[in-house]
Structure formats: C-alpha cells, structure tokens
Amino acid sequence: MNLKVNRKYKITSLPRDIMLARRLCELGFYIGNIIVLKKISLLKKSYLFICRNVAISLTRNIVEELVLIDEQ
Amino acid sequence: MNNEVLLVGNPNAGKTTLFNFLTKSDEHTGNWSGVTVDKKEKEIFATNYKLVDLPGTYSLTNYSLEEQVTTQSVLYNESKIINIIDFNNLKRSLLLSLQLIEAGKDFIIILNPIKNKKLKININKLSSILKRNVVLFNDNKKLNRDIISCLSKKTNTQYVDNIDYFNNFSDVVEIVKEKAEKVKLAPLFCAIKSLEDDESLITKLALNNDEIYKINEYKKKNNISISSINKLRFEFIDKILDECLYENYSTIGYSKIDNLILNNFFSIVFFTLISFVVFYITFCSLGPYLSSLINYYSELLISLYLKLFFANNFSAFFLSFIFEGVLSGLITILQFLPQVSLLFIFLAALEESGYISKMAFIFEDIFSLIGLSGKSIFTFFMSLGCTTSAMLSARTAVNKEEQNKAIFLSPYFICTAKVPVLTIFIAAFFNGNFLYIILFYIISILVFIFVALLLKGKRKKSDVFSIIDMPNYNVISFKKVFNTTIKNALNFITKIGSVLLICLVLVWFLNNFDFGLRYVGNNTKLKSITIFIGELISPLLAPIGLNNPAIVASLLAGVVAKEVILTSIKLFNGCDGSELVSSLRDSSSIISFDGASAISFILFSLFYLPCISSIVVMRKEMGGKKTLKACLIQFAIAYLLSFLVYNFLKHTKLIYLMLCAFIFITIFAVSSRYYKKNNWCSICKKCKINCCKK
Numbered sequence: 129m130n131l132k133v134n135r136k137y138k139i140t141s142l143p144r145d146i147m148l149a150r151r152l153c154e155l156g157f158y159i160g161n162i163i164v165l166k167k168i169s170l171l172k173k174s175y176l177f178i179c180r181n182v183a184i185s186l187t188r189n190i191v192e193e194l195v196l197i198d199e200q
Numbered sequence: 201m202n203n204e205v206l207l208v209g210n211p212n213a214g215k216t217t218l219f220n221f222l223t224k225s226d227e228h229t230g231n232w233s234g235v236t237v238d239k240k241e242k243e244i245f246a247t248n249y250k251l252v253d254l255p256g257t258y259s260l261t262n263y264s265l266e267e268q269v270t271t272q273s274v275l276y277n278e279s280k281i282i283n284i285i286d287f288n289n290l291k292r293s294l295l296l297s298l299q300l301i302e303a304g305k306d307f308i309i310i311l312n313p314i315k316n317k318k319l320k321i322n323i324n325k326l327s328s329i330l331k332r333n334v335v336l337f338n339d340n341k342k343l344n345r346d347i348i349s350c351l352s353k354k355t356n357t358q359y360v361d362n363i364d365y366f367n368n369f370s371d372v373v374e375i376v377k378e379k380a381e382k383v384k385l386a387p388l389f390c391a392i393k394s395l396e397d398d399e400s401l402i403t404k405l406a407l408n409n410d411e412i413y414k415i416n417e418y419k420k421k422n423n424i425s426i427s428s429i430n431k432l433r434f435e436f437i438d439k440i441l442d443e444c445l446y447e448n449y450s451t452i453g454y455s456k457i458d459n460l461i462l463n464n465f466f467s468i469v470f471f472t473l474i475s476f477v478v479f480y481i482t483f484c485s486l487g488p489y490l491s492s493l494i495n496y497y498s499e500l501l502i503s504l505y506l507k508l509f510f511a512n513n514f515s516a517f518f519l520s521f522i523f524e525g526v527l528s529g530l531i532t533i534l535q536f537l538p539q540v541s542l543l544f545i546f547l548a549a550l551e552e553s554g555y556i557s558k559m560a561f562i563f564e565d566i567f568s569l570i571g572l573s574g575k576s577i578f579t580f581f582m583s584l585g586c587t588t589s590a591m592l593s594a595r596t597a598v599n600k601e602e603q604n605k606a607i608f609l610s611p612y613f614i615c616t617a618k619v620p621v622l623t624i625f626i627a628a629f630f631n632g633n634f635l636y637i638i639l640f641y642i643i644s645i646l647v648f649i650f651v652a653l654l655l656k657g658k659r660k661k662s663d664v665f666s667i668i669d670m671p672n673y674n675v676i677s678f679k680k681v682f683n684t685t686i687k688n689a690l691n692f693i694t695k696i697g698s699v700l701l702i703c704l705v706l707v708w709f710l711n712n713f714d715f716g717l718r719y720v721g722n723n724t725k726l727k728s729i730t731i732f733i734g735e736l737i738s739p740l741l742a743p744i745g746l747n748n749p750a751i752v753a754s755l756l757a758g759v760v761a762k763e764v765i766l767t768s769i770k771l772f773n774g775c776d777g778s779e780l781v782s783s784l785r786d787s788s789s790i791i792s793f794d795g796a797s798a799i800s801f802i803l804f805s806l807f808y809l810p811c812i813s814s815i816v817v818m819r820k821e822m823g824g825k826k827t828l829k830a831c832l833i834q835f836a837i838a839y840l841l842s843f844l845v846y847n848f849l850k851h852t853k854l855i856y857l858m859l860c861a862f863i864f865i866t867i868f869a870v871s872s873r874y875y876k877k878n879n880w881c882s883i884c885k886k887c888k889i890n891c892c893k894k
Contacts, residue, residue, distance in 0.1 A: 142427055146397045147263070148665065153430035154259045154295060155667065160431060167462050173565045181289045182258075183668045185564045185574060190665060 136162050137196035155182055202279050204250050209284035210293050211256030212669045214312040219253040260299045266595045280351055281307035294437045304386035308333040308350040320446035329440055365432040375414050379405040396426050467562045482542045484634035490538030498531040536620040541689045547585050548684040554671040571656035573666035579606040583613035591817045604822050608830050611810040612648040617762035621805050628784040629798045703760045707768050744842040745797035750790045761811050800846035807838035
C-alpha cells in the first residue's frame with residue numbers, strides 16, 4: 129500500500145484484533161469515517177495518522193488490515 | 201455518605217491542574233499525556249471532600265496499565281466523579297462522558313478552555329442534553345464554591361432519554377440485566393461492552409453460553425459491530441456539538457509548525473540543535489561560571505569558619521567531622537546546583553512548549569528498531585533528570601513488556617545525580633572540554649541501544665500500535681518554568697540536606713573508624729572499615745584499573761546516591777573543592793587516576809548500578825527477580841565496558857582489540873539466542889512461546 133501525506137482516506141475494514149479494533153474505533157477510526165494521513169514517520173516503517181488531536185502510529189500490517197480507500 | 205470524588209478525563213486534559221487548584225497542592229503538571237500514572241488523593245480545600253486524581257484515559261476500556269487504574273476506580277466505586285473536558289478536543293473528550301453516562305455514573309463536567317479564551321459554546325444547552333451539571337474551569341475563586349455546590353446535588357444517574365442510540369441495545373440490556381446487577385454495574389454499559397466483545401467484562405459477568413449465543417445472534421441480526429457502536433456515539437456527539445457550539449469547531453493539534461518540526465530532515469536537525477544548545481549552556485558557558493562562583497564563596501566561608509574554630513582550640517577529631525565529614529561534602533555537591541538547575545530549566549521549558557510530545561513522533565520508527573514505541577521517549581527524557589521518577593512514568597507504556605523494558609533501560613541515561621562526577625572528571629582529565637561531556641552522553645545512548653537490542657533479541661516488531669496525544673504548542677510560561685525549576689532545585693537541596701547528609705556522616709564514620717571503633721585519623725597502623733572492605737573487593741576491579749580500596753568504597757557509597765561518589769573521593773583525598781580536580785591527577789593522593797583508569801572509572805560509575813531509590817521502584821514495578829536480573833546485567837555491562845576501554849587504552853595491542861571484538865560478539869550472539877530460545881515463539885518470532893500453538 130502506498131499512502132500519501134495530507135490525503136484523505138476512508139476506512140472500510142478494521143484489524144482482526146478486537147482490542148486493537150475497539151481502541152481504534154474509540155479514537156475515530158470506525159468504518160466509514162474519513163481520516164487524514166499527516167506524516168509518514170522517519171524510517172517509513174509505520175504510518176502516523178492524526179485523528180482528533182491524537183496521533184496514532186500504525187505499522188504497515190495494521191494499515192493493510194484497515195483497507196483505506198483514497199478519497200481524493 | 202461517600203465523600204470521595206474521582207477526577208477523570210482524557211490524557212492532557214488538565215486534571216492535575218484542576219487537582220492542584222482545588223486542593224491547593226503543587227503536583228507536577230505537564231503539556232504531554234501520561235504525567236499522572238497513579239492515584240493521587242487530597243482533600244478539596246476547606247471541605248471534607250477527598251479528591252482523587254486518576255491517570256488519563258480515552259474510554260472505559262482497559263488498554264494501558266494506568267488506564268486500568270482509572271477504569272477500575274470509576275466502574276467499581278460509588279464515588280462522585282468530576283469529568284474534565286478539554287475544549288480543544290471536545291469530540292474526543294465527550295466520548296468518555298458518554299461512556300460514563302452509559303455506566304450510569306453520577307458526575308459533573310468541568311469544561312477546561314486551556315488558553316482558548318473565545319469559548320463559543322452554550323454550557324446550559326450542553327448541561328441539559330447530557331443531564332449533568334457543567335462548570336467552566338477558570339481561575340475564579342468562585343470555582344471551588346460552584347463545584348462543591350454541584351457535588352452536593354444528587355444528579356440523575358438514570359440513562360438520558362434523549363440519547364437515542366441507547367434504545368438500540370434494549371434487548372441486550374434485558375439479557376445481561378440480572379448478571380450486571382450482581383456485579384453492581386449498569387446493565388446498559390454491560391450490554392454495550394458485551395456487544396463490543398470486551399472479554400474482561402464478559403468474564404466478570406460470567407455470561408453462560410446461552411446468553412453469549414443470544415448476544416451474538418442479536419449482533420448478526422442487527423448488524424452491530426464495534427465500529428457501528430462507536431459510529432453511533434460519534435454521530436450523537438456531532439449532534440451535541442451542532443446544538444451547543446456557536447460556530448464551526450475544528451480540532452487543532454497539528455499546526456503549520458509541525459510541517460517543519462516533523463519534517464524528516466529538519467526534525468533531526470532541530471533536535472540536534474536543541475540538544476547542543478542545552479549542553480553548551482549547561483556544561484560549557486553559564487553553568488560552570490555559576491558553579492565556580494558558588495565554589496569560590498563557599499570555600500571563603502569555610503576558611504573563615506576554620507580560623508574561628510582553630511582560634512577556639514577545637515579538637516582535630518571535631519574539626520575533621522564538621523569540615524571533612526559534613527560541610528566540605530555538602531558544598532562539593534551544592535556547587536553543581538547551577539548546572540543541575542539549568543538542566544531542569546531546559547527540561548521544564550521543552551515539556552511546557554509541547555515539543556516533547558512531538559519528539560515521540562520523531563523517534564517512533566527509530567525506537568521500533570529496538571523494540572519500543574515512540575512514547576518511551578517520555579520515560580527516557582525524564583531519565584535525564586531523575587531515573588526514579590522516569591521509571592514511574594513508564595506506566596504509560598502500552599503493555600507490561602514495554603513498561604519493563606523502559607524501566608530496564610532508563611538507568612543507562614545520565615541523570616542529574618551523575619552530572620557532578622562526570623563534570624569533575626572531564627575537568628581533571630580533558631581540561632573541562634564540554635565536547636567530552638557530550639561524548640559520554642553519546643556513549644550512554646550507544647550502551648542504551650546495545651542493551652535494548654539485547655533485550656529485543658531476534659523479535660520482529662509486533663503489531664502493537666502507539667497513541668500519542670498531540671498537545672498544541674504553548675508559548676513557554678516563564679512563571680511555570682521558574683516554579684518547576686525552583687521545586688526541582690529545592691528537591692535537590694533537600695536531598696543534599698537529608699539523604700546525602702546522613703550518607704556523608706556514615707561515609708566519614710566508616711572512613712575514620714576501624715572495626716574496634718578506634719579513631720583512625722592519620723594513624724597509618726590502623727585500617728578504617730571502608731579500607732578493609734575495599735581491600736576485600738578491590739582485586740575484582742583490578743582488571744578495569746580500579747584496584748584501589750578507597751575507589752571501591754566510593755563506588756559502594758555511590759549506590760545510596762550517585763552524588764556521594766564525589767564527596768567520598770574528596771573525603772579520602774582530604775582536599776577542598778578547588779583542589780579536588782588536581783588531586784585526582786596527583787599520584788600522591790589516596791584516590792588518583794591515570795588517563796585510562798579515569799575513563800574506566802567514569803564509564804563504570806555511570807552504569808554500574810542504579811541508586812537505591814531506583815532499585816526500590818524497579819522492585820515495586822517489575823518484581824524482585826527481574827530487578828536482580830536488571831542490576832546484574834547493568835553491572836556486567838559496566839564492568840565489561842570499563843574492561844574493554846581500559847585494556848584498549850592501556851595496551852593498544854591487536855590481541856586486545858581482537859579480544860574485545862570477540863567478547864562483544866559472543867555476548868550479543870548468546871543473549872540473542874537466549875531470548876530467541878526462551879522468550880519468543882520460534883514460529884512467528886513475535887509472540888510468547890505457546891501463544892502461537894494455541
């Protein structure tokens with residue numbers, strides 16, 4: 129998956145891990161919501177999303193499970 | 201009547217600030233999440249209400265260790281609750297408020313504007329929708345009265361009728377109602393948590409297979425998932441905000457400055473620049489100048505007193521006790537007060553500005569290489585000040601494993617207690633060149649990376665994700681930085697006046713008396729207790745060039761507090777502050793070093809063992825066995841490092857170089873293999889053994 133900074137993405141699925149999915153949903157990462165990728169981290173091993181003033185660092189594996197659709 | 205009031209809210213919402221305001225206390229606050237990691241209790245000023253400051257949480261789900269403290273306190277207590285809401289993060293904060301309503305809790309909302317003076321929200325409307333009292337947090341003296349008045353009212357803890365999504369779960373409420381009442385939890389809360397597959401709650405409710413089947417059927421039939429439940433919550437929050445806000449609301453958090461601060465290239469440049477300025481001012485320009493002033497005037501004062509005492513013919517024993525045992529040692533440490541205070545000023549300013557949270561981003565990926573999340577930067581940042589408090593801050597870690605790792609690694613940083621030792625040795629052997637101080641800081645970071653890699657073994661980065669709060673950048677409040685620095689400096693002085701004073705008297709006693717309790721003084725026939733113990737242990741330190749009983753005694757004393765190392769050396773050498781530097785090079789002194797042994801001593805004293813207070817915290821947080829393991833590893837690393845460096849500098853022969861390389865490679869390989877074999881699954885390399893098989 130090749131994500132671009134400052135682009136909007138729509139979430140279409142959640143990670144399989146229930147604990148992780150629940151926490152992501154509570155922070156605004158629920159299916160159908162649109163999130164913005166603000167910065168890909170220094171070594172580009174993980175992604176940093178900012179949602180409701182909380183930055184969430186997600187590894188590539190998790191991001192792939194989220195299935196993000198480019199909205200722009 | 202239960203007079204306990206729980207203070208809950210999101211991380212960095214201003215709970216401790218409110219706690220300080222209401223209880224007139226002075227607890228540490230900071231512009232980053234995770235400042236509070238455990239409960240703090242105190243009576244609200246001039247009332248009989250006991251306010252409990254709880255760690256921040258985003259929801260009533262246990263995720264990190266400190267969130268468990270909050271969730272357990274909120275759910276299983278009948279106490280009143282104050283829910284503090286950060287106006288800059290209304291959507292996120294109201295999610296917790298909604299969950300408190302779901303849990304049927306009696307609470308009042310305090311709206312914290314956090315420097316946002318244009319608060320365009322209809323408080324009365326918000327209060328009527330949520331059926332809870334809402335009070336605006338300001339510095340007004342009326343605030344205490346308003347809050348007390350709200351707390352004394354009994355609010356309706358029943359579910360709010362106009363929260364429409366609650367009706368979606370009425371069928372499940374009926375299923376879990378009986379079990380929920382048994383564990384004294386709200387049925388609606390239990391119903392929603394069951395639908396969210398919250399395993400801990402399902403276990404607590406002891407739902408039988410039939411009930412679980414019915415809940416699952418209900419989920420399938422109505423297409424309910426974790427995502428849909430939270431979507432309903434956020435849709436309701438959007439509705440609240442539409443009705444209550446006078447103008448469009450936008451979250452802040454990520455500003456244009458971040459484009460520069462978090463830029464892949466500039467982030468590193470900026471971080472390096474800040475570090476350089478901090479070290480230059482603390483160790484090279486202002487810090488040493490202020491220290492020399494303190495040293496000069498204190499020595500002057502001592503010499504005046506000394507004349508006075510001699511004039512009154514006091515005994516040599518008494519003079520030795522007062523001047524060598526107490527005053528001289530205290531002044532040696534006190535002269536470092538300016539440098540330590542400068543370091544505290546910079547740490548407080550960085551914390552206040554909001555930059556520390558952004559550092560967590562910069563280090564997220566770098567730390568992932570050594571098996572940690574960027575959030576650990578808070579712990580390591582605090583380690584530069586005090587290792588003990590840094591270890592406590594590790595409770596913000598996402599899981600126990602990461603918490604233990606952060607605790608394990610924090611003593612490898614150079615805390616302010618080690619600064620005096622480092623500074624004096626750099627002055628003695630490197631002409632006080634501050635670049636060498638930076639070099640030792642870099643060495644400490646390299647050792648930290650080495651140990652972190654050892655702990656990580658062959659494990660791949662797990663799918664653990666980290667959440668970092670994005671505070672807004674603040675204009676640094678000089679008043680706040682000043683107050684924090686004064687508080688920390690006073691702690692430093694108090695430590696000198698209490699622990700160190702007792703320690704110095706003890707060290708003086710051990711240095712001047714033998715086992716028969718005879719005063720040794722200048723009597724060469726008698727052996728002091730420290731020299732006797734030192735002679736027993738010193739052969740062990742011969743391979744690292746420290747086979748001097750007095751050095752061993754100083755290092756042993758340093759376990760109580762690192763500052764004591766220097767005062768012990770001074771006691772042994774019988775010199776004043778200005779002579780200490782030269783006495784370290786003077787071969788006629790009891791404790792003296794050549795270049796190689798000095799470097800070996802610096803390295804060994806930086807890493808050999810954490811101080812007593814840190815060991816106590818380690819034991820509390822990780823258990824005795826892991827603490828012992830951590831101490832042994834730390835001692836082994838300090839010994840090994842000193843051994844390699846000392847022998848390399850002393851002999852500079854190829855055979856030693858090869859020996860050093862061989863020892864390093866062997867240790868790394870054996871440790872990695874140990875962790876791979878004992879701790880981690882051989883199939884996926886990221887779960888504990890047996891998890892994969894399950």
